[in-house]
Amino acid sequence: MLAAALLTLSLAVFGLATPTTEKRQALAQVVTKCTKPNTVALTFDDGPWVYLYDVSKALVAAGAKGTFFFNGNNYECIYSADNIKRVKYAYDHGHQVASHTWAHKDLSTLTWDQIHDEMWRVEQALQRIVGVNPAFMRPPYGNYNDLVRQASAVRGQKLVIWDFDSEDSVGATPAQSKALYDQKISQHPSTILPLNHEVYETTAHQVLPYAISKLQAAGYQLVTLAECLGMEPYQSVGTPGTPDASWTC
């Protein structure tokens, strides 16, 4: 009797909890490392911005690819004529494009609806500009909680962090960032998933060319994030749209 009563009680409690949590229970995978041996996935956050072309050129000249985690409205609206060109350029040159969410907010401080708002706006922008729905999202500041993981799961995305920080966004000089790369390479890990930011002139013109040559000399393949994981970069690949008045921040 007692056992039956407890069972009924626990079912009732579980039943009460279900309506609000059921849809949100799945947690998105959090990627912190590449899995394919001997690969490095160089990632570039916070653009699109003016140095994207030089980042891409340095990669392409070395037979390498990178991954751009784009914001929708950070340094400049993603729908500006210049930014539309930059996003297309990155995609057309074989780099992976992914979401860094809309306005670079700390997602771990937001409500369920606010999190989705930050996510869908940049997904819509990438679908409009290059026709793809990204499979990967990097939360700004690397900050996330279960609500963020649940929202990502609902949207079919994986979260991506990093296992090496060039520290370009926290005040490292180019010499310091280069030394960090040297230190990491000297440990010869099987894979590296580096964090860089395309919005710094020194990252594009000094640290990146140095890192590319050192990594390649150490025998690493410089590939996209999706390639270093053996996964698909996009949930869907379709036809880009045509800019109109609705393409606005």
Ligand SMILES: [Zn+2]
């Ligand atoms: Zn960022």
